[in-house]
Amino acid sequence: MQLYLDTANLDEIREAATWGVLSGVTTNPTLIAREKGADFKATITEIAELVDGPISAETISLDAAGMVQEGIEYAAWHPNVIIKVPSTTEGLKAVTQLARRGIRCNVTLCFNAVQALMAARAGAFIISPFVGRVDDTGVDGMQLIREISQIYRQDPEIKTKILSASIRHPRHIVESALAGADIATCPFKVLQQAMRHPLTDRGIEQFLADWRSRT
Numbered sequence: 001m002q003l004y005l006d007t008a009n010l011d012e013i014r015e016a017a018t019w020g021v022l023s024g025v026t027t028n029p030t031l032i033a034r035e036k037g038a039d040f041k042a043t044i045t046e047i048a049e050l051v052d053g054p055i056s057a058e059t060i061s062l063d064a065a066g067m068v069q070e071g072i073e074y075a076a077w078h079p080n081v082i083i084k085v086p087s088t089t090e091g092l093k094a095v096t097q098l099a100r101r102g103i104r105c106n107v108t109l110c111f112n113a114v115q116a117l118m119a120a121r122a123g124a125f126i127i128s129p130f131v132g133r134v135d136d137t138g139v140d141g142m143q144l145i146r147e148i149s150q151i152y153r154q155d156p157e158i159k160t161k162i163l164s165a166s167i168r169h170p171r172h173i174v175e176s177a178l179a180g181a182d183i184a185t186c187p188f189k190v191l192q193q194a195m196r197h198p199l200t201d202r203g204i205e206q207f208l209a210d211w212r213s214r215t
C-alpha cells in the first residue's frame with residue numbers, strides 16, 4: 001500500500017518528502033483554505049515539484065461542465081496533477097469526459113460501495129472512501145474499504161485504485177492496508193505519530209548508555 005500526504009502545507013510536504021515514503025499528495029478546499037493567502041495554482045505546482053506522484057487538486061463546481069473546465073485547467077499545470085470530483089452524478093459525468101481526454105480523476109467524498117462501483121465504471125483513476133468520517137457516524141469506516149476492495153478485486157475490468165481517506169490515527173493506516181486499500185492518505189501528524197514508539201526511544205537510550213559504558 002502506498003502512502004500519500006493529506007495536506008497543502010508546503011513545510012509538512014518538504015519534511016515528509018525527505019523521509020522517502022511519499023507516493024503522492026491529496027488536497028481539498030479545506031486544506032487549501034488552511035494555508036492563508038496561498039495561491040491555489042502556485043501551491044499545487046510547488047507540491048508537484050516536491051513529490052513525484054499523483055497530486056490531487058479538487059474542483060469546486062457543482063455541475064459537470066464546471067468540473068470539466070476546472071479539471072482541464074488544473075491538469076495543464078503539471079502532468080502529475082489529478083482532478084478531484086465529488087461522488088455525485090455530475091461528478092460521474094465529469095470523470096467520463098475528463099477520462100476521454102486522458103485526464104485522471106480522484107472521486108472523493110465516497111461513503112458507500114455503490115458510489116465506488118459507479119465511479120470505477122465511469123473511469124475513475126482513484127476512489128476516496130472517507131473512513132474517519134464514516135467512523136464519526138458510529139459505523140465501521142474500514143468495512144467500506146473491505147467492501148470496495150472485494151467488489152473491485154472480483155472484476156478484472158476495474159483498475160481504479162482505492163485510496164483510504166480521512167485517516168485519523170496510525171491504526172487506520174494498518175487497517176487500510178489489511179482491508180485492501182492501494183493507498184492511504186495521511187495527515188502529517190499521523191505519519192509522525194506512526195513512527196513514534198516508547199520502546200524505540202527506550203531502546204535507543206539503552207543502546208547509547210551501553211555504548212558509553214563499554215571498556
Ligand code: E4P
Pocket residue numbers: 006026027028108128130132133165166167185
Ligand atoms: C482526502 O483526500 C481528504 O482530503 C481527507 O482525507 C479528508 O479528511 P478529513 O475527514 O480529516 O477532513
